Amino acid sequence: xxxxxxxPREFYTFSLGIKVFSMIIAxxxxxxxxxxxxxxKDKKYxxxxxxxxxxxxxxxxxxxTLIIHTGALLFFNFNLAQYKDLxxxxxxIYLVDIILVLFAYMIFIITFLKIQRKDVVLMLLLxxxxxxxxxxxxxxxxxxxxxxxxxxxVIYYQxxxxxxxxxxxxxxxxxxxxxxxxSHVFAMLIQIPGYxxxxxxxxxxxxxxxxxxxxxxxxxxxxxxxxK
Amino acid sequence: xxxxxxxxxxxxxxxxxxxxKGGRIKPTHILYGGNLSxxxxxxxxxxxxxxxxxxxxxxKDKRFYQITDKGLNLxxxxxxxxxxxxxxxx
Numbered sequence: 140x141x142x143x144x145x146x147p148r149e150f151y152t153f154s155l156g157i158k159v160f161s162m163i164i165a166x167x168x169x170x171x172x173x174x175x176x177x178x179x180k181d182k183k184y185x186x187x188x189x190x191x192x193x194x195x196x197x198x199x200x201x202x203x204t205l206i207i208h209t210g211a212l213l214f215f216n217f218n219l220a221q222y223k224d225l226x227x228x229x230x231x232i233y234l235v236d237i238i239l240v241l242f243a244y245m246i247f248i249i250t251f252l253k254i255q256r257k258d259v260v261l262m263l264l265l266x267x268x269x270x271x272x273x274x275x276x277x278x279x280x281x282x283x284x285x286x287x288x289x290x291x292x293v294i295y296y297q298x299x300x301x302x303x304x305x306x307x308x309x310x311x312x313x314x315x316x317x318x319x320x321x322s323h324v325f326a327m328l329i330q331i332p333g334y335x336x337x338x339x340x341x342x343x344x345x346x347x348x349x350x351x352x353x354x355x356x357x358x359x360x361x362x363x364x365x366x367k
Numbered sequence: 368x369x370x371x372x373x374x375x376x377x378x379x380x381x382x383x384x385x386x387x388k389g390g391r392i393k394p395t396h397i398l399y400g401g402n403l404s405x406x407x408x409x410x411x412x413x414x415x416x417x418x419x420x421x422x423x424x425x426x427k428d429k430r431f432y433q434i435t436d437k438g439l440n441l442x443x444x445x446x447x448x449x450x451x452x453x454x455x456x457x
Binding site: 168171172174175178179180181183184187250251296297300306308309311312356357360361363364 | 373374375378418441443444445446447448450451452453454455456457
């Protein structure tokens, strides 16, 4: 199943805008993760950065597909989905997107649990690939369920940190992951007949809230550090 | 949750301590700012020198470590990085 075909046409640009916004935020956090790694050579920062790079990759791939698909549809009234070969390309893009998103969530878990052994990291990432294939062949719901499960663990960890330190910054991070998990819940509900447009929009709005929380974090840090 | 300082925090502490002391400091005084053993501090100093964040200068037969412009810029970046990584519980 390629979900862009199930998205309401009038919201293609809306979802594309949110994707671009999410890309920018993910790129910023990746940059800081990489910078922290370059300075310290501590792998946890590298993994942390790679998690956001993986999300960025997923957004770029899906964003580009949306641009090409929407462009052909809006400017040339040409539906690329009518070509069987192109559908297979879309399916492949979708599989890569699933793998990258699940990779990102697993990398966050690896980072937060401070797993540094290469063999364990590799095994967990291979496990993610194993999880991605059933998502691709069976259903979109399976992918979202796996995502919610992985994000549930991240939320549990971040919740613990927030309760321990009670800072606004940690609250914003916790909020971002909660919104991301909710966006996967809405993504699952897209398939309910008659409500697909509503849940499609809610999925993207909650994703927007997630990355707005991270923007809030970056903005707050930028302003605070500047003032010191 | 561990309260042990990360490598990033140690590097930041050393550079920020040097900045507070006017950007130039005797090698032995770094020990106070770094709050590390002599051997571990030597490793950190070497790394900071390799990255041109600090430089060893001689003034009136006395040796000092001086923070470079690159080091000063990094303090600002460090603060941001530290806040971000702290927010994610790293």
